[in-house]
Every structure is written in structure tokens, then in C-alpha cells.
């Protein structure tokens with residue numbers, strides 16, 4: 001496993017955590033916007049695009065150790081030979097599962113997801129972060145307590161995660177494209193501080209961020225969209241992670257709140 005640059009993936013000792021590349025590639029539409037271009041900048045995927053682009057089939061592939069990473073471009077690819085990697089690490093670590101892929105994409109069979117969850121269960125010393133765009137599938141599994149299970153959204157909305165069987169559940173509002181705004185009418189009445197609240201049910205952590213990679217600054221979130229989410233979380237005692245890319249356009253660096261859920 002390699003170290004990750006995802007800023008909130010931090011080991012218990014505060015050092016950067018790891019990416020477990022058990023799956024790469026993804027078929028969600030956002031691949032066209034962000035992942036495809038950002039990941040293409042990595043050398044192995046770039047080599048693929050130079051030589052074998054026609055190999056892409058939009059189906060799940062099974063990689064062999066000799067093929068390295070991204071052997072089928074941005075097609076979903078499963079690396080069964082990496083399954084035991086977290087077990088070799090004895091020191092407690094925080095491990096992001098499949099950056100640049102989606103373990104819960106509808107193209108991944110339940111069997112593979114269950115293999116991954118079994119390894120997670122067998123590594124109670126580590127914390128695993130699972131993030132998907134395919135929210136509905138999270139309801140189909142029972143997650144060990146050493147998982148932080150989340151989905152990403154790029155707008156603020158009422159969130160219900162109560163039915164997901166996991167101890168720590170989070171929403172990544174990233175990249176935030178639109179949201180609830182400052183409501184001056186309520187503010188003038190003196191009833192609230194002027195921010196609408198977004199209902200967060202069964203949520204134990206939220207992450208908020210802006211566009212990154214090749215799309216940096218394409219859409220800059222408004223300060224009141226972010227503050228609506230922050231205040232909604234704070235009202236319920238939910239920790240908040242504001243990503244570095246919200247500064248300096250939207251917030252001063254010193255204003256960023258960076259909290260993690262308990263382990």
C-alpha cells in the first residue's frame with residue numbers, strides 16, 4: 001500500500017495514511033469530469049492511454065500481478081492479489097479503500113465486497129475509509145466497527161444514514177457545487193443566526209471541499225453554502241473537516257475546521 005495524499009486520511013499518530021488499491025477505475029459519470037483527467041496524470045495510467053486505449057471495454061477486469069496498476073485504463077479493475085496487503089501492516093493505520101475507484105459501484109459483485117469486508121474485519125488495528133457515489137448499496141452490507149462508511153454529494157440536502165449498518169457514517173460534500181443559502185428573512189426576525197439548517201440523520205462526520213485536480217477553481221463554493229453545512233453539523237455535535245482547497249478563495253486558512261470522528 002502507498003501513502004495517500006488525501007488530507008483527512010491520517011494515521012492515529014498524525015502521519016499520512018494509506019491507499020489500498022484493491023479496485024481502480026470507475027464508470028460513474030463524474031469520471032469524465034474529474035477522475036479520468038486527474039488520474040490520467042499518473043504515469044502508469046498515462047502509459048496506458050498512450051499505447052492501449054482501445055482495450056477499454058467498460059467492464060470489470062481482474063488484474064494479474066505482472067500487469068501493474070491501471071492495466072485496463074479507467075475500466076473498473078479488481079486486484080485480488082492485493083487483498084491481504086492491510087494484514088501485513090501491524091502498526092495501527094488509517095487506510096482509504098480504492099482511491100480512483102468505487103468498491104460499491106454496481107459493476108462490483110457482492111462477493112468482492114464481502115472479501116474486502118472480511119479483510120477489514122480481520123484487521124481491527126486499522127481504520128478503513130470507504131467512500132462511494134452509489135449510496136443505496138451501502139444498505140446491503142453490515143460493516144465492521146473499524147470502518148468509516150460514507151458517500152459523496154456535491155450539494156447540501158437532507159441526509160438520512162440511520163439505516164446503514166455502520167458505527168461511523170459520513171458524507172463528503174465535495175466538490176460542493178450548490179447549497180442552501182443564508183436566509184436573511186429569518187435572521188431579521190431574530191429567530192436564528194440566519195443560516196438554514198440541513199437535517200443530518202445518523203451522520204457522524206462531514207467533509208466539505210471544493211473542486212480539485214484538473215478542475216480546480218472551476219466552481220467555487222459560496223461561503224454561506226459551506227457555513228450552512230458547518231452550523232448544521234455543529235448543532236448536532238458532528239465533527240467537520242473543511243478541506244484545504246476552501247482556502248484562500250472562500251475562507252482564510254485559519255478559519256478551516258479540521259476534526260475527525262472518534263475511532
Ligand code: SF4
Nearest residue numbers: 026030031035100101
Ligand atoms: S465516483 Fe469517485 S472514483 Fe468514480 S469517477 Fe467519480 S470521483 Fe472518480
